[in-house]
Amino acid sequence: MNEKFSLNVDGKSHALVADPDTPLLYVLRDDLGLNNPHFGCGLAQCGACTVHLDGQPIRSCITPISAVGDARIVTLAGLGTPEKPHPLQTAYIEEEVPQCGYCINGWLMTAAAFLRDNKKPTDGQIRSALEGLKCRCGTHLSILRAVKRATAMMG
């Protein structure tokens, strides 16, 4: 049965009615019109749907909306803007990372949380932090360059 929910997404509050089992991904995409978290697998295996829940990267494809509560949700759109970009966004642009770009949420949102908590990570630590995220186009080396560039920018 549908229930009422109030979600805090990218600093804004949203009221909506949904089946409590609905994964957060579909609420964000279909009810709130936030297109950027993508459906990749629905199994928490790829990362394309990653958002922050109280600062921690989670896979919105397997997180039921009933489990969100009043936690703050931040999507890629809330990570930074063209006017106030997150260093990772700037670095991604400067390194021209994309091939298709469908996987971008996983890498950026996971790396953002990691860099917030780890100021000067080694190459090995960055790789471990990003382990399991999928990129089918093979941009892994560009991603590593961008994360390292962002690390340098963040001092």
Next chain:
Amino acid sequence: MNQTTKLGAPSRRALLKTGGALVVSIGAAVPFNFARAAEDAMVTGAKPPLTPDRLSSYIAVNADGTVSAFYGKIDGGQGLHVAIAQMVAEELDVPFKAVKVVMGDTATSVNQGGASGATGVQNGGKQLRAAAAEARRVLVELAAEKLGAPAERLSVDGGVVHTGTEMANSVSYAELIGGRYFNVALAWNGKIGNPLYAPGKAKPKDPKNYKIVGQPIKREDVAPLVFAQQDFCTDVKVPGMVHGRMVRPAIAGAMPVSVDESSIKDIPGARVVWNQGFLGIVADKEWDAIKAAQQLKVTWSNATPPFPEQASLYDHIRKAPVRKREVAEQTGNVDEAFKGAARVIEAEYEWPFQSHASMGPACAVVEIKNDQVTLWTGSQKPHFTRDGVAAILGLPAEKVRAIWVPGPGSYGRNDAGDAAMDAALLANAVGRPVRLQYTRDQGTGWDPKGPASIHRVRAAIDAAGKVIAYEFGSKAFPRVDVNSNESKPHDTLAGQLTGVALQSGDGFGEPEDSYGFANKRAYWETVAPLLDRGSPLRTSHLRDPIGPQVHFASESFMDEVATALKLDPVAFRLQYVTDPRDIAVIKAAAEKAGWQSRVSPGKDQRGTTVSGRGIAYVQRHPTRVAMVAEVEVDRSTGKVWVRKFTVAHDCGQIINPDGLRQTIEGNVVQAISRTLWEEVRFNNKNVTSVDWLSYPILDITQTPEMIDVVLIDRPEIAPTGAGEPATRPVAAAIANAVFDATGVRIRRVPFLPDYVKAALS
């Protein structure tokens, strides 16, 4: 040479000029003897038909002076549109930023083949370059008339035509034609798709005058992606739209016998669409559609797909009747040479089925309104997808508009084409716009697969240790059970499941190289598909179709011969390779990698972690690539880590070196993934590779430290493909490096740790 004649003879153009009027023999029948003849002939306010023989189908100058370049291909994320804009801006003499490339919409571009065969620049760019050159020629002629100066004396800078020193005497492209259309015919070769070519009379620029082509111009499309402002095909929403999901059988080939619609009656708006083997549902909300597809009670027919056990796949290929055989290359007398050989070296190699496994399963949105169909698709060949949707709905092609919206990367004929057709049938059945997205297991389990193959290679050596004959044979599933585009229903799941018989195309391919063996034969044989309709193992193009397969075999084998003859692998290749550009890439890769000449395997490789290097080289009509892999092999686990790749790449004229480097890098990383990890698993019921656990790909923890790319620029040679060539030598380079490290030859892909460990023990 002929200089006097040239200077002395009036040009044809001059002869045609009378009293300020200019007669040109292009475009429609041209009236003459009045002042604005050129403009009247070559400019129109009404949009000409969108046909390949019209300049307006490729280039438009907008009212603000910006240029639209209409490109009948698409960019799959490599920044190809930047290269195309560079080529157009260069020929038109407008700033790079003035050009916007409009891609893949059947309402604005003609069918240039979509993304296909790494021909984005090679064919697609060639056409846009020719069209832009012709547009410049026409604009200068228009300016000549306006300025009262001969065209020969005019120059163009930043989209302004002027008389050189007298800049005051100038006119801009916008003033000449802005907001109107070229009314100019091109010499179209009558073909559509990749081979489409329709030049005008203009000759493109001499490369030595390039200012924009060859520059590392940055992409502008990354920012919208990182700021979540770029929509994908999956993000298209249409008013009144419902969500669709397809229902596939657990056992391949099974058909629905009965469908219990009451099993989903509690789900709002849920409806079943069933026609023979085609079974889908729609619902108002996406999550409801997902639940309905899972909840729907279906009784399936008994089916026993004739799939061999996974372990006997290659035996199946060996034993299967040959459906078609073709000798693709034959030089000298191979059989005689083998009879007289002092020594024969032979080996057999195996390559599995592989999946496109796109980052997201395919999506398509279809709206049918007043008999007009609009399709939003991530298919890399949207013009062909339009044709397929029209065919399956029984409509003329002009009733369907396909709009390409970037989807998850496709790397060939992935599941996007099937989704478009399925969405069309669903939308037609329910009378509402439908957004269909596949599930992960459908994306990996039911996409068309790259074909599995075996390769038998042998070489005849004479008493002096010279290779006197070489034979390369493939036996394989055909490269296309379903065509590489979805323009015909029989090439799609929707078509096959609604009763259209499979028409498996026959064909494979052979290695491309320039080894100058006196006696040389390359042949291929195909075997029948395992299941003749709606098969999850039907084959089609996966990036560099058959290239990785045959070159894994051919270039591994060259190293086997080199070792047998106690020759360094680079020296062996340089002894037999004949083409100067091939020799150049081999030398460049070896030099950049710091290659030390010695016989493989290396010595003293007894520790737990051993390291080695390997080279491979290929052509891909007519790009050349050589690469050196440096690997570490953990002998205790069998894990192979490719530490570094050094790539030398020659694709003729370089349009954008940065874009090219990134493209090569993507090729190499994806091909490492295919070499080390990728194999479609199946059992006697169905494909069992259905997600990222059962179809693993390369992880960032296993990514190389570095891919060092040497670009060989040849401005005088027409640019050729880069989107696929660097894929094909990767597996052999790794195999050769693993052999160098361990002394053990791996002849089967993928090099999974357990398999390598077993081979080492």
